[in-house]
Amino acid sequence: MLAETICSAVAAAGLGIAAITAYRKRFLTAARIAAYSLVPLGLVMTGAVEWLARTAFSPVAWAGFGILGAAWVLFMSTRTVERRRGGTRKERKAAAKSAAGPEAVAPAASAPSLGRAAPPRAANTTANAGEDFSDIEAILKKHGI
Incomplete structure (x- = not known):
């Protein structure tokens, strides 16, 4: 009962402020204030x-919110543990079977390249890194840096 009285008083005060604002020829602002004041009503x-x-004042409702929070914490913790382990038990078994079986590797190795050749891999990556830096050094020298 008290909450309804307070909301009604706030609405009445807001409409009064909107009327004063409209009297001052600020109609857009008055309409916005009237809209805000009609929400509590x-x-x-x-x-x-x-x-x-x-x-808000019911202990049963607060207990229900607490139980919902506990359920959410349990759900999120199980998801976290599941992600750290690498998926569900079925997913881990399927991954173990596919990793152990040679059939999984053979089709991938013999897959057609669709007319595109694979780019050659460099034997020594440190040599390529040195070449990349020499290109950068040349560009910097060209600009006087």
């Missing part, structure tokens, strides 16, 4: 304020 009329007041 609409909540009172729909019964949402009464429901919220009943819920």
Whole structure:
């Protein structure tokens, strides 16, 4: 009952402020203030304020929120553990079978290249890194840096 009275008073005060603002020829601002002030009145009329007041002061409702929070924590912790282990038990078994079997490797190695040749791999990556830096040094010298 108290919450409904407060919301109604806030709505009435807001409409009064909107009327004063409209009197000062600021109609857009007055319309916006009127819209904001009608929200609490609409909540009172729909019964949402009464429901919220009943819920906020109900120990059973707070216990329900606590149980929902505990369920969420359990769900998230199991997902975290599942990700660290590498998936569910079925996914781990399937991955172990595919890794152990030579059939999984053979088709990938003998897959057609669709007319494209694979780029050659460098035997020594440190030599390529040195060449890359020499190109950068040449560009920097060209610009006087």
